[in-house]
Amino acid sequence: xxxxxxxxxxxxxxxxxxxxxxxxxxxxxxxxxxxxxxxxxxxxxxxxxxxxxxxxxxxxxxxxxxxxxxxxxxxxxxxxxxxxxxxxxxxxxxxxxxxxxxxxxxxxxxxxxxxxxxxxxxxxxxxxxxxxxxxxxxxxxxxxxxxxxxxxxxxxxxxxxxxxxxxxxxxxxxxxxxxxxxxxxxxxxxxxxxxxxxxxxxxxxxxxxxxxxxxxxxxxxxxxxxxxxxxxxxxxxxxxxxxxxxxxxxxxxxxxxxxxxxxxxxxxxxxxxxxxxxxxxxxxxxxxxxxxxxxxxxxxxxxxxxxxxxxx
Amino acid sequence: xxxxxxxxxxxxxxxxxxxxxxxxxxxxxxxxxxxxxxxxxxxxxxxxxxxxxxxxxxxxxxxxxxxxxxxxxxxxxxxxxxxxxxxxxxxxxxxxxxxxxxxxxxxxxxxxxxxxxxxxxxxxxxxxxxxxxxxxxxxxxxxxxxxxxxxxxxxxxxxxxxxxxxxxxxxxxxxxxxxxxxxxxxxxxxxxxxxxxxxxxxxxxxxxxxxxxxxxxxxxxxxxxxxxxxxxxxxxxxxxxxxxxxxxxxxxxxxxxxxxxxxxxxxxxxxxxxxxxxxxxxxxxxxxxxxxxxxxxxxxxxxxxxxxxxxxxxxxxxxxxxxxxxxxxxxxxxxxxxxxxxxxxxxxxxxxxxxxxxxxxxxxxxxxxxxxxxxxxxxxxxxxxxxxxxxxxxxxxxxxxxxxxxxx
Numbered sequence: 001x002x003x004x005x006x007x008x009x010x011x012x013x014x015x016x017x018x019x020x021x022x023x024x025x026x027x028x029x030x031x032x033x034x035x036x037x038x039x040x041x042x043x044x045x046x047x048x049x050x051x052x053x054x055x056x057x058x059x060x061x062x063x064x065x066x067x068x069x070x071x072x073x074x075x076x077x078x079x080x081x082x083x084x085x086x087x088x089x090x091x092x093x094x095x096x097x098x099x100x101x102x103x104x105x106x107x108x109x110x111x112x113x114x115x116x117x118x119x120x121x122x123x124x125x126x127x128x129x130x131x132x133x134x135x136x137x138x139x140x141x142x143x144x145x146x147x148x149x150x151x152x153x154x155x156x157x158x159x160x161x162x163x164x165x166x167x168x169x170x171x172x173x174x175x176x177x178x179x180x181x182x183x184x185x186x187x188x189x190x191x192x193x194x195x196x197x198x199x200x201x202x203x204x205x206x207x208x209x210x211x212x213x214x215x216x217x218x219x220x221x222x223x224x225x226x227x228x229x230x231x232x233x234x235x236x237x238x239x240x241x242x243x244x245x246x247x248x249x250x251x252x253x254x255x256x257x258x259x260x261x262x263x264x265x266x267x268x269x270x271x272x273x274x275x276x277x278x279x280x281x282x283x284x285x286x287x288x289x290x291x292x293x294x295x296x297x298x299x300x301x302x303x304x305x306x307x308x309x310x311x312x
Numbered sequence: 313x314x315x316x317x318x319x320x321x322x323x324x325x326x327x328x329x330x331x332x333x334x335x336x337x338x339x340x341x342x343x344x345x346x347x348x349x350x351x352x353x354x355x356x357x358x359x360x361x362x363x364x365x366x367x368x369x370x371x372x373x374x375x376x377x378x379x380x381x382x383x384x385x386x387x388x389x390x391x392x393x394x395x396x397x398x399x400x401x402x403x404x405x406x407x408x409x410x411x412x413x414x415x416x417x418x419x420x421x422x423x424x425x426x427x428x429x430x431x432x433x434x435x436x437x438x439x440x441x442x443x444x445x446x447x448x449x450x451x452x453x454x455x456x457x458x459x460x461x462x463x464x465x466x467x468x469x470x471x472x473x474x475x476x477x478x479x480x481x482x483x484x485x486x487x488x489x490x491x492x493x494x495x496x497x498x499x500x501x502x503x504x505x506x507x508x509x510x511x512x513x514x515x516x517x518x519x520x521x522x523x524x525x526x527x528x529x530x531x532x533x534x535x536x537x538x539x540x541x542x543x544x545x546x547x548x549x550x551x552x553x554x555x556x557x558x559x560x561x562x563x564x565x566x567x568x569x570x571x572x573x574x575x576x577x578x579x580x581x582x583x584x585x586x587x588x589x590x591x592x593x594x595x596x597x598x599x600x601x602x603x604x605x606x607x608x609x610x611x612x613x614x615x616x617x618x619x620x621x622x623x624x625x626x627x628x629x630x631x632x633x634x635x636x637x638x639x640x641x642x643x644x645x646x647x648x649x650x651x652x653x654x655x656x657x658x659x660x661x662x663x664x665x666x667x668x669x670x671x672x673x674x675x676x677x678x679x680x681x682x683x684x685x686x687x688x689x690x691x692x693x694x695x696x697x698x699x700x701x702x703x704x705x706x707x708x709x710x711x712x713x714x715x716x717x718x719x720x
Contacts, residue, residue, distance in 0.1 A: 222322030
């Protein structure tokens with residue numbers, strides 16, 4: 001008997017396009033694996049009705065960004081009693097919000113670069129502008145400024161000079177109601193993938209040809225070189241792996257996830273981002289990690305889906 | 313297994329593809345095309361205003377009477393009957409044109425690509441307006457030119473700046489301009505500037521590429537002579553039926569002197585053998601009786617009302633320190649915001665508030681324009697324009713407040 005499943009992709013977040021690319025690839029992979037899979041875009045038509053009409057035994061969540069990654073869709077799926085891939089609502093909410101995630105990681109002693117949050121309400125209602133110089137005193141330069149709730153490096157800027165900070169904060173606040181200002185760690189960048197029920201996946205080292213792993217470097221095939229496994233000494237690679245696993249545990253992630261890790265000059269790993277819905281596009285990191293670990297794309301999608309089906 | 317390239321061909325791409333990459337702004341447009349978003353982004357003609365019966369009749373009669381031609385390959389230069397009709401369109405603005413000097417292209421966009429192919433070697437300097445039509449920049453960029461950006465103001469390209477560049481020793485291969493209702497700036501080149509430009513380029517032996525998609529969409533004021541009519545020997549003229557009929561038929565054209573024309577035709581044949589005969593014959597038939605005029609008048613009236621609504625909404629809703637152009641025709645208003653606003657980043661917040669525009673950076677090859685935005689008034693109905701400008705105005709007001717709180 002073929003199992004009916006839905007791939008959820010699209011949505012109305014700025015990452016809609018990325019999600020549709022992830023979703024179509026997952027869809028094709030699952031169909032090739034014999035599932036009766038269809039794609040449902042929560043932003044097209046009445047989502048709950050569409051989902052109920054599809055009578056699926058599980059959903060593969062290939063949504064990125066708001067609603068798909070912040071627990072909103074997951075809460076609906078819980079209510080509807082439909083098993084789904086990935087992390088449950090509360091952990092989604094904590095992880096997707098970089099301010100909350102950093103608080104959690106800090107509290108658990110997971111290494112994450114020195115940081116501060118700038119909340120839009122604080123600026124508007126509490127005249128918080130004058131705290132910006134304090135932030136720089138605390139974190140040092142250079143800085144990365146990113147929206148608290150967004151993905152794909154959208155709204156992200158680098159700050160070399162304190163005077164660039166207000167503009168960078170404004171740019172980030174275009175995507176979210178808070179900005180995370182974080183010390184930029186200089187050194188190799190690696191992605192650590194998590195796939196439940198499988199041993200650790202090889203680390204993927206990210207070398208953007210432009211020097212900056214921004215939106216264009218992420219989604220233009222060929223704009224970034226990936227090395228898998230990463231070209232790191234084994235003890236540093238295992239330290240990255242261990243730090244990422246602590247982050248996954250701390251945040252309560254399930255099934256699949258990805259952590260982005262920067263390694264500083266002293267070989268120390270720092271968690272710079274954690275994703276509950278890792279990209280599954282043709283240039284995404286988790287599929288590269290899986291492939292390097294001998295797991296092809298179709299196999300990867302099926303394994304993830306089976307984790308949800310097993311909860312049925 | 314050391315290197316893991318997700319694109320095994322990464323090392324094979326031609327250098328000219330270097331600028332072709334994914335972008336955040338493009339990704340946001342995917343959200344902006346949703347129906348609840350008022351989009352001032354795309355310059356889409358209001359094709360809904362075309363009478364469907366009329367168009368259906370035209371397509372039907374082409375198929376009924378000339379299907380053997382319409383469904384066949386055609387001539388690289390385009391059907392002679394169509395070229396006569398297109399020459400007639402040019403005569404509407406007082407531009408004489410001989411159908412023999414014309415090549416029909418897949419939209420004027422293909423003519424831009426063919427001109428690049430025929431005229432540009434890598435590193436060749438070309439002069440474009442700053443800002444410039446983004447589609448021309450994309451078409452030319454594939455041929456790796458070096459851009460000389462000539463500023464414009466309310467009277468169009470500031471020709472003195474071009475002259476200064478020539479005095480500095482620059483020798484652009486061509487000067488590209490949209491003199492009427494500029495895309496994105498909305499401005500129209502004054503008579504005096506036209507005369508200066510034509511004489512300067514004639515003396516310097518630099519051909520002008522005159523791109524005139526919007527000339528017939530004039531809301532008010534006197535028709536300015538086309539550059540082509542002022543100096544046929546030195547001006548390559550580009551036209552399109554996208555705005556007077558339909559962009560869906562992809563019919564544009566170039567008029568040039570025989571040497572350039574011959575190369576354009578050969579390049580066109582190398583690119584796609586010939587245009588779509590079906591579409592070209594439909595266009596010819598559409599332009600063969602006078603009904604297109606009344607259809608166009610209705611369209612122009614629609615655009616004029618939309619422009620009026622946008623200008624008054626801007627005056628009411630936009631911050632006092634923003635400025636914008638007042639187009640006498642065409643599709644676009646070009647807005648300049650206070651310098652602390654960054655239109656590429658602001659787009660995400662705009663889309664969140666269900667309104668979209670094109671950030672100014674699209675129209676400069678060098679990343680300038682972060683404080684500019686292009687607003688197209690051609691497509692959304694009047695009440696949607698009002699709502700969209702209100703949403704944008706509120707956003708800008710909030711941003712201004714945020715800026716003040718950040719700058720202490």
